[in-house]
Amino acid sequence: AQSVAQPEDQVNVAEGNPLTVKCTYSVSGNPYLFWYVQYPNRGLQFLLKYITGDNLVKGSYGFEAEFNKSQTSFHLKKPSALVSDSALYFCAVRVSMDSNYQLIWGAGTKLIIKP
């Protein structure tokens, strides 16, 4: 079955430290992967995506993600966390169903950056 998993409900990081939010996936064919962020009482905002090419993808707000095909992972990273990075982060993967495409979403990881 095609799926995406975010194994951590919550990640706590001290401000200034590097952060990693984990995502693993299971899809047939080439994976198209996305990260979105949701601030409280807001809609989701696109951060970055992997379609093809370099395994290290750079996105908004200093975030980057590393695609690892052998580990079927697409972890979100940032070298130095800011308090303002505290939010809910979603990983998503494109799947094909009945000749149509849609995203299936991870359960979300709450990122808390402590001053």
Place this chain on the structure above:
Amino acid sequence: DTAVSQTPKYLVTQMGNDKSIKCEQNLGHDTMYWYKQDSKKFLKIMFSYNNKELIINETVPNRFSPKSPDKAHLNLHINSLELGDSAVYFCASSQEVRGTSEQYFGPGTRLTVT
């Protein structure tokens, strides 16, 4: 200038009522979506439209009926509201239907059914 807008932002209503949520995007995108986010923040697609044509219709009660009068608008009508319909509903749009382009989300409509 808001890219994807939804109205209303909050909707409180009683069981059995009928309500609508409106969505508009000014990005010129071809594809629009409705998502439901439950109290645990799980996000699930409900419908997808491409150029006013229904593309995806997930396992959603037929009390939910989307309507796309043009490709910039996708409205959601809900009949006979139930307590379990309480959630945040997000509209989104993307440039194309193949799922390779990012989706732009509206601010959400928080529906509370009492």
